Amino acid sequence: MDRGGIDHAGVGRAWIDGRPATLDAAAAEAGRLLADSRLPVIAGLGTDVAGARAAIALAERLGGAVDHMHAGQLxxxxxxxxxxxxxxxxxxxxxxxxxxxxxxxxxxxxxxxxxxxxxxxxxxxxxxxxxxxxxxxxxxxxxxxxxxxxxxxxxxxxxxxxxxxxxxxxxxxxxxxxxxxxxxxxxxxxxxxxxxxxxxxxxxxxxxxxxxxxxxxxxxxxxxxxxxxxxxxxxxAPADNAAGVLQVCGWMTGFPMRTGFGRGSSEHDPWRFDAVRMVESGEADCALWISAYRSAPPPWTRKLPTIVLGAVDVDASNASHVHIAVGRPSIDHDAVEYLAATGTLAAIVASKKNDSLSVADAIGRIAAHLRPDDRPC
Amino acid sequence: MLTCIQSGRVIDPANRRDEVGDVWMHDGRIVDAPQGAKADQTFDATGKIVMAGAIDIHSHIAGANENMGRLMRPEMHHPGHEAAPVPFPFSDAVSSTFATGCRYAEMGFTFVVEPAVAPRQALQAHLELADIPIIDKATLAVLGNDDFLLDLMRKRESPDAVRNYVAWTLATSRSLGIKVVNPGGAAAFKANARAFGLDDIVPFYGVSSRAIVKALQRAVHELGVPHPLHVHCNNLGLAGNVDTALATIAAAEGLPLHLAHLQFYGYGREGECGFSSAGARLAEAVNGAKSVTVDVGQVMFGDTVTISSDVLRQFNARQQARPRKWAIIEGDGNGGGIVPYRYRADDFYNAVQWAVGLELFLLIDDPWRVFFTTDHPNGAPFTAYPDIFALLMSHELRAQWISSLPAAAMEVTTLASIRREYTFNEIATMTRAAPAKLFGLSDRGHLGAGAVADIAVYENDNDRAKMFRSAALVFKGGDLVVRDGNITQYRFGRALTVRPGQDRAIERRLADYYDARYGLRHDFMKVPDNALGRPDPFELVPCAD
CATH class of the missing domain: 3.40.228.10 (Dimethylsulfoxide Reductase, domain 2)
Known part of the structure; x- marks a missing residue:
């Protein structure tokens, strides 16, 4: 799978409302959107183990919910x-x-x-x-x-x-x-x-x-x-490291994806925390959509403040308010992910290592802009 | 910073200390009382008990099988109170890695060993351990049903080859020791065997379970790995299986050998149900076999999930699942089985099991050789530990429990006749000093100068369960992590490992093996430091020369 003409120098770029922005400005704007949100949902979750750990920790900190694009299948x-x-x-x-x-x-x-x-x-x-x-x-x-x-x-x-x-x-x-x-x-x-x-x-x-x-x-x-x-x-196993993210969610929360943290501790409900339902019903008022393996778009139709961490930086001007381009796990950066050949988590050395941002890096930069919170994240 | 815990009763069996006094620490280590220096910070422990942080040598807290257990039982995860914000992330997410670290720390535990990691699942196990806050941890790598080892033995290769393979496995899986689980039994099950004993032969490979134990015991010993081979015997849970345990103890032949969760092998065939306690016989055998150590695997009544790499045993136990769901996983070596279970106080068999565990604790006379476990979560969740401490320390409390259990069950055990009560010193030996010795840790399990400042301070409450459930103070590496039973901060400990020397030729051979058999690079199971997301995630424990 090649990047279809997107050159690596573009990785690490960011946009706000479709206009190019510095990474810091985009992370700050993402932090503001999430902090202002009453119920954010972190969805897609097409990411490696480090990205999943960061995303789930962020959802817990924000009192939001986590879902994966293949959770229904899983x-x-x-x-x-x-x-x-x-x-x-x-x-x-x-x-x-x-x-x-x-x-x-x-x-x-x-x-x-x-x-x-x-x-x-x-x-x-x-x-x-x-x-x-x-x-x-x-x-x-x-x-x-x-x-x-x-x-x-x-x-x-x-x-x-x-x-x-x-x-x-x-x-x-x-x-x-x-x-x-x-x-x-x-x-x-x-x-x-x-x-x-x-x-x-x-x-x-x-x-x-x-x-x-x-x-x-x-x-x-x-x-x-x-x-x-x-x-x-x-x-x-489904694509987009669904089985790997399932393992992470299991050990961190005790539950699979479609788990929410809005009432303090982890609660799992495959219906309540279905990201598409949360967005379409208006329950979720902000979305962080993660698709680092490929540029899968969010599967909902309603407009809401959206932050995208995406593998390919095209279409940045469309649905998302903040778009940060991230590297593909195990291609652009080293990653731990579920390996279909072995059925285990494995540490993979990047095949085309470059300085692109990982999902965990991007979430770390966004989290740095959240309001002071003495909880470790 | 110089810190002093003042005027507590300091119980430190490794240094033969049991007196009212002070414990000093500086930069994360225990130090001798400095002459004339003034502490920057003091904690008053007057009337309290001061011990080193406790060590759990066998508790299934991480890995793919454990995670399957979490995912299988969403109904168990309700925290037991109305949802409310928690002070630390995921600290109330029942059975999560985060809650695991918190619950252990609250009881004064500072180091826990996950005893069953398939080498090919080592990365996941270490990732889970990396998300267990506060405590230090370690893994034991499981060998003994894997084709590579069995094939070495089939071809009658030299002990050197086995030794090099064991060394490579320890280094690759970043483990602190080696465990064998129903040696040969999982491999035999793949060939459709439904029972497997110590002298049964693994189909195709032509080696006995006994030969596997002996080969691994020897390799671990010769490599100078401090922890002896950790054995989960054949025939777990079956009536009459005390014979298997006795034969395995005899097979130690004077070399170090650790038998895990011995309670599950303490069963005779006496009585009307053909099921009775053989705890007394087993304890006598352990008392006589000085090179053998054991942990108990105490059963307590309630809901749990049994999680074991003994896939054959779990398959045979699947019909006892409560609730009625289970998972059997045919792994590359051992695999595993996850079977929910409910130990009931009104059940004859469960009551006998409960009694056998206590008989072993009370009849094995050397607290340096019997270790405190429930085989979490197989006999009971580790959160039941405080109640077990209370039972060990009070004959009267045991008598109360016995009076409420099925009389027929109590008739086939000797428990009611045992008057022994554990002292604080014996508790501290069994849960601190002895485990540190068992893993070759010179700087843990005691309160002498140079030790890591892992310290638990308890109220001296006559309600021993209450006392051990929530420590008054816990320090991990000198950091205050628990006050009045509540977590005060997250910090992340390290995983302890050994790395005995190996002949490099084994690397080449394994590369060829994985390529030919699986079409894979042999390093797919590696556990690099930078994959774990925590700074400095490992600590190396030296092997003997």
């Missing part, structure tokens, strides 16, 4: 953890051990472009007796994942059928009869038999394209399979 996976049961594995363990992989739903190679090379086509570990890997795709839609050499057997086509097919598959695994479906009973039973024959199976899905009940059904199916054999789940 919470669909997390809701299963909070309300049911999950068996999960890491990308590494899936790579070396999975003799059977069930890809569920469409667009998985969009969610993880390296899915085929890192997992499906990768060599298995020496501890795996039979090195053959069987891959099935459930309702893959029109752009299915492809393997380099072998084919992937597709069962069901449209994503719309997925809830029914999943329920039928789980029923067949439990030995129960199912009604008529677009997928034949014979194919369904053959898949059930293949899953039961796995030594270490892995189910891969992306909550971008699955509803919460389908994910719960899938996790139930994995739990059922473990009565006899070993099976585990590998949910693919």
């Amino acid at each position: 919470l669909r996976d997390l809701d299963i953890v909070r309300e049911a049961r999950v068996m999960l594995t890491t990308p590494n363990e899936a790579r070396v051990r999975a003799d059977t992989v069930l890809l569920v739903g469409p667009d998985l190679s969009v969610a993880w472009p390296d899915l085929a090379p890192r997992l499906l086509d990768a060599p298995m570990g020496h501890e795996v007796v039979d090195g053959a890997r069987h891959v099935f795709a459930l309702c893959p839609g029109r752009s299915p994942v492809k393997r380099a050499r072998e084919t992937i057997e597709a069962i069901g086509r449209n994503a719309g059928e997925l809830p029914d097919v999943l329920a039928a598959l789980r029923a067949r695994l439990a030995g129960r009869p199912v009604g008529k479906l677009s997928v034949s009973a014979k194919r369904l039973d053959a898949l059930a038999t293949a899953l039961q024959a796995a030594r270490f199976g892995v189910v891969v899905w992306s909550s971008a394209s699955l509803d919460a009940l389908s994910i719960e059904m899938l996790c139930g199916l994995v739990a059922d399979l473990n009565a006899r054999t070993r099976f585990s789940g590998l949910p693919l």
Whole structure:
């Protein structure tokens, strides 16, 4: 991903109401907007771990709320953890051990472009007796994942059928009869038999394209399979370091994103602290929008005082009152972020290191302009 | 600045001191009483108890598994009072890193060890520790179910190779020691084993759990790492598992070995339910095995979340989840399981567990070798510590509790017959002097000149739980951080680490291994200082030559 002609000398520049400004003036104006706000929301949160720590600390100090642009998607996976049961594995363990992989739903190679090379086509570990890997795709839609050499057997086509097919598959695994479906009973039973024959199976899905009940059904199916054999789940993480920010929010506040601090201590409510709802309803009267990985615009339509910390400094004249251009984590500056290949937080050395501002730096400059407050931030 | 804590009862077992007197500090360190000098600041401790800051050697406070536990249970996070502004950021966010530091400091704890960090998750664990205010902290790195080690053993490679790998792991994960959790059990579970004992063989690798323990024990010892291998034995929580614990104690063979949360292995098969306390037998074995140290893992009644790298045990415990939700994570080495649980005072099994823990505390006669833990949060949250101190210090209080618990459960333990009461000196030994020795820390856990000025001052209240719940004064590195049980300032401590020497060849070998097996650079798990966002985040503890 290149910056599309934006030269690095531009990084670190800032604008107020569309006019170029010094960084100090922009930070001061941002500080004034936030300090004057009754209920600010810090949203987007497309940033590295340091940026997330700074943003969440700022929200706490201001009595505001935090949300992430992919929180809705993240919470669909997390809701299963909070309300049911999950068996999960890491990308590494899936790579070396999975003799059977069930890809569920469409667009998985969009969610993880390296899915085929890192997992499906990768060599298995020496501890795996039979090195053959069987891959099935459930309702893959029109752009299915492809393997380099072998084919992937597709069962069901449209994503719309997925809830029914999943329920039928789980029923067949439990030995129960199912009604008529677009997928034949014979194919369904053959898949059930293949899953039961796995030594270490892995189910891969992306909550971008699955509803919460389908994910719960899938996790139930994995739990059922473990009565006899070993099976585990590998949910693919959303972009913009959503999984990394989730970890930070978890340890700092005890909660995922969509958490507010207006009443003193942390409160989590996926509806109340949905940034779009807060803005559109008029509850939030100031927004700090962070998108350091790419220039995603805020997803709301109502106008309100807005500060943008954005990866690319175009469109600075539009919606935002203050715009500060920041570097891209792990490209323009060193960063800790969630790594899809390992499923862990990792410290990444910048690939094109320059002197661009990080989100944490920018928030530090803004916070310096807040009213005196003896709390450490 | 010269500061004096005046006229308290100073209890400092490491220096054999128990007397009314003063404690002086200067620039963050304890100093001898200076001749003729006048203190810049004095604190009157008349009638109060003065001890070094307490040390918790085994408490799950950071890392990916712990964070999953937080995220799994939003219903537990209500602070228990009406929302109101808090004096310090996130200090009331129940289970958050910030609240963790505050609650520990309020009780007079100044150093806590997170005992189960998968090396590949070390960066996250250290980031979380960096957001725990006030106290110092450290991690133990978990090995023993990882393919690299098991493969070294499968190929019968020399102890040198194991030793170099252990040294590299300690350095890379910035840890203070090595832990092994159900050695081989997680690897066997991946191959669909559902039970795993000390002499069971890990499929494919052909090594026994015992052999893994012995190889790691030897490596840690030969590297001169102060903390002995920290062992979470096989068969945790099962009736009759005292045999596993006894066999593991015997396997120490005179070399240092630490057995974690021994309470969870103190179960026999006597009585109508086939479940009984074997606490007395286990304590006797510990008393006889002088190279062995243990911590208790006391159970207290209430809601908690069990969080363990023993993925096999957690999988087998999933049906006991209360509320009924759980997560099992198949990790690269151990992985983990998060299973909410409710210990009930009217439950026969839970009451036996409670009694076993206290039997171990009271029947192990050497407070230098038995350590105070609840295996937080597995036996109870660490905030239950003050109630446990009270139970240890009062036979009468124990008798009250016993009278309210199921009689059938009390019949299969010896607890009611034990009259021992811990003294302040023994409490200070168990929670200060001994833990510092266990980790090779010469400047912590005591109040002698040169020690870090980590000091807790308590009211000498007959209600011991009240006394230990909120310290009158706590100093961390000479800074006053708690007054009358309330936090007075945030400051950030450091993570203590060891870095024994290693042969550089292991680096090359690991690079090849990670490339071939995972298609990754082997340094993806590194923990650079500048990633943690705090100045000077680490402190190095020397290894023996």
